[in-house]
Amino acid sequence: GDSVVQTEGQVLPSEGDSLIVNCSYETTQYPSLFWYVQYPGEGPQLHLKAMKANDKGRNKGFEAMYRKETTSFHLEKDSVQESDSAVYFCALSDGGSTLGRLYFGRGTQLTVWP
Amino acid sequence: ETGVTQTPRHLVMGMTNKKSLKCEQHLGHNAMYWYKQSAKKPLELMFVYNFKEQTENNSVPSRFSPECPNSSHLFLHLHTLQPEDSALYLCASSQRLAGGYEQYFGPGTRLTVT
Numbered sequence: 467g468d469s470v471v472q473t474e475g476q477v478l479p480s481e482g483d484s485l486i487v488n489c490s491y492e493t494t495q496y497p498s499l500f501w502y503v504q505y506p507g508e509g510p511q512l513h514l515k516a517m518k519a520n521d522k523g524r525n526k527g528f529e530a531m532y533r534k535e536t537t538s539f540h541l542e543k544d545s546v547q548e549s550d551s552a553v554y555f556c557a558l559s560d561g562g563s564t565l566g567r568l569y570f571g572r573g574t575q576l577t578v579w580p
Numbered sequence: 581e582t583g584v585t586q587t588p589r590h591l592v593m594g595m596t597n598k599k600s601l602k603c604e605q606h607l608g609h610n611a612m613y614w615y616k617q618s619a620k621k622p623l624e625l626m627f628v629y630n631f632k633e634q635t636e637n638n639s640v641p642s643r644f645s646p647e648c649p650n651s652s653h654l655f656l657h658l659h660t661l662q663p664e665d666s667a668l669y670l671c672a673s674s675q676r677l678a679g680g681y682e683q684y685f686g687p688g689t690r691l692t693v694t
Contacts, residue, residue, distance in 0.1 A: 498680040509584075509670050509685030510623075517680060555623070560679040567636075568683055570623045 468493045472556040472571035479546050480579045487541040487574050489530075489556035497558040499523075499532050499539040500568070504553045513554070526550075548578045582606055584686035586671050592692045595661060601689045603654040603671030609684070611677040612654045614646060615670040617688070623670075629654060630677040661693045 472489040479485055491497060498517045502510040514523030516532035516539065523530045528543045539556060556571040584605045593599050605612065614626040628636035629648040643665075645657040654671055668690050672683040 495679075500682060502685075507687065509672070509688050511685065512682045515682060559681070567625065567628075567679075572622045 468495070468497070468558060468560060468567075468569045470556050470558055470569050470571040472554075473574045474572055476575045476577060478577050478579065481548055482545050483578075485541070485543045485546045485550075485576070487554055487556075487576070489539045489541065489571060491537050491539065491556075491558050491569075493558060493560060495560045497560055499530070500557045500559070501528070501530055501539070501541050502555040502557060502570075504555065504573075506552075510555055546576070546578045548580050551576055551578045584671055584673055584684050586669075586686035586689050588689060589687065590690045590692075592694060593658070593661065594694055595663070597661075598657070598659040600658065601656040601669055601671075601691075603656075603686055605652055605654075605671075605673040605684070605686075607673055607675075607684060609673035609675050610651055611674045611681075612648060612651070613672040613674075613683065614654065614656055615672060615685075617668040617670055618666075627656075628677070635677065658691075661691075663693050666691055666693045 469492045473487045500515045501513040503513040504510040514525040516523040519534035521532045530541045553573045555573045557568045587602045612629045616624045626640045627646045632648045647655040668688040670688045671686045674681040674683045
């Protein structure tokens with residue numbers, strides 16, 4: 467079945483550090499890939515997305531490249547800021563499905579030290 | 581109001597109580613979802629509705645009863661809950677029930693069962 471595995475637990479960079487949060491997926495179909503971000507007291511919100519292989523999603527200095535050959539969608543940023551602190555979820559949606567189900571990873575807590 | 585709204589934001593209920601959670605989406609979407617988010621666990625899809633018809637019940641106990649009177653409103657009726665049902669309950673909507681469409685989440689209802 468479809469699944470997503472991402473960096474688990476906490477990531478604790480300092481402000482200005484570079485960041486990579488790993489995301490790998492499994493599917494037999496043609497997924498769309500997403501990163502969602504959740505701030506305290508809020509629901510998850512779409513952060514960036516890529517609809518097909520070799521697409522790159524971008525938002526607020528974050529990037530993620532849809533790599534079909536390695537089945538990965540790692541979230542990267544050159545220089546993190548304290549305001550980036552949140553929980554990040556990688557997710558996939560089966561592009562050929564009529565069910566619209568999103569498969570989420572377990573989430574990565576990003577805490578950026580000032 | 582814009583986006584997806586949920587009421588109440590916080591709810592404390594005893595195991596013998598009956599309560600309802602309400603969700604409203606102002607996006608003109610056709611699909612709506614209920615999720616459960618517990619600490620240390622991945623997001624759990626509970627129910628899916630498409631054009632107010634239930635299309636998925638993800639093995640949810642009968643003490644949770646969803647209702648979708650129209651494409652804009654979704655309810656989750658709760659009765660005789662257990663302490664382990666304490667969690668953040670998130671409502672989401674998407675334009676269509678098909679792969680590739682992102683979901684828009686509400687802020688959630690924080691439920692505590694005593």
